[in-house]
Amino acid sequence: MPLGELDISLKDRNLSGGSGFRDYMEAVTAGSDAEVMLRVKGGDESSFAYLLTKHRDPVVNYLYRMVQNAAVAEELAQEVFLRVYRARASYVPTAKFTTWLYRIATHVALNSLRNGRHARNETPLEELAGEKARGVRDPSPTVEENLVAETRALEIRRAVQSLPDKQRAAVILHKYQDLDYGQIAQSLECSQSAVKSLLFRAYETLRERLAHMAGGRS
Amino acid sequence: MKCKEAEGFLIPYMDEKLAPRERAEVDLHLRACSSCAERAKGFTEVSGLLDAWEGIEPSPFFNARLERRIEQDAVSAGWLAGLGSALRNLPLGRPAFATAMVAVIFLAVVLVGYSPSTGESLAGREQQQMVASMAIEMDELVPVLEDWELLRNFEVLQELSIASVSQP
Ligand SMILES: [Zn+2]
Numbered sequence: 001m002p003l004g005e006l007d008i009s010l011k012d013r014n015l016s017g018g019s020g021f022r023d024y025m026e027a028v029t030a031g032s033d034a035e036v037m038l039r040v041k042g043g044d045e046s047s048f049a050y051l052l053t054k055h056r057d058p059v060v061n062y063l064y065r066m067v068q069n070a071a072v073a074e075e076l077a078q079e080v081f082l083r084v085y086r087a088r089a090s091y092v093p094t095a096k097f098t099t100w101l102y103r104i105a106t107h108v109a110l111n112s113l114r115n116g117r118h119a120r121n122e123t124p125l126e127e128l129a130g131e132k133a134r135g136v137r138d139p140s141p142t143v144e145e146n147l148v149a150e151t152r153a154l155e156i157r158r159a160v161q162s163l164p165d166k167q168r169a170a171v172i173l174h175k176y177q178d179l180d181y182g183q184i185a186q187s188l189e190c191s192q193s194a195v196k197s198l199l200f201r202a203y204e205t206l207r208e209r210l211a212h213m214a215g216g217r218s
Numbered sequence: 219m220k221c222k223e224a225e226g227f228l229i230p231y232m233d234e235k236l237a238p239r240e241r242a243e244v245d246l247h248l249r250a251c252s253s254c255a256e257r258a259k260g261f262t263e264v265s266g267l268l269d270a271w272e273g274i275e276p277s278p279f280f281n282a283r284l285e286r287r288i289e290q291d292a293v294s295a296g297w298l299a300g301l302g303s304a305l306r307n308l309p310l311g312r313p314a315f316a317t318a319m320v321a322v323i324f325l326a327v328v329l330v331g332y333s334p335s336t337g338e339s340l341a342g343r344e345q346q347q348m349v350a351s352m353a354i355e356m357d358e359l360v361p362v363l364e365d366w367e368l369l370r371n372f373e374v375l376q377e378l379s380i381a382s383v384s385q386p
Contacts, residue, residue, distance in 0.1 A: 052284070060274065060280075077280070078283060085288055085291075203261045207263070
């Protein structure tokens, strides 16, 4: 399967412009990843490559913010997409594809945290600095600015890490994955009011822990 | 609106997800209640701070690794399907096969337990060699059975029943 050559295979499809490609693009432009997943179920491997390309980075980052370790997050993301692929034959599109995907990802993340498959304690500062460097966009901050930004980022990460697993998942799905309350509820297998309650408690904790950072800067 | 009720609205208030009438009620409460107003402001500030947490880039080998794992998966699934049908096609039924395996293990344990420690007779040595070779065969079989169990447990729907998530 040409996962690594996805761009090329899409380009080929684009150039060929055949009816198969039109069907494919219709499913895609219909806005429904569930339809694309049905194509995977039907044996179309390039549709799986499409879903992987679209959702890989968000899923890796969801898991990264959950476990706060880049290597572990990537390993867990592999497991998530492997599970998606394995489940293709029995896939039934009764929910949004994203909801289904994040339900798997949440299950994998919470399992990993429960089993303590990685260090629960704070990630070493050097690793944080290294991981931060990969995300830096601003090309010309001074050394001091960098140091201040890194210290702030570290405090934010520690505050999120201090949350109970389910509250943390709710905050990340809400803040970074842009899921609505219904989708978060399905991902966490709870009610929408439970989601709002998880978020309320999490934000209360974060407000207390980050009070000294608020207001001053922004 | 009381504080307790207002608290339940503060997250959707921050997200601007409230209906206009609910929003107006919360606004009214926040103008009258400094503690809830401070909390609402704090939530927005927290959300702003969380914006500063940047994500990471997956490794450039992510897709290739996944591709390899999917291929390995397909190979072992085919191999296990073969093993499964081979086991089913044995002249013994599955329960009988399992019983036979338990009997082999039991026999091996008994033989090891009772083989005379001082007996250097030819029969004794042959007995020990036989037990050793049986133990090796079992060693080979056990990981196979464990893999079978592992892969069965990976069946995503068995764990999650996610395919039947209903629409909200
Ligand atoms: Zn109040």
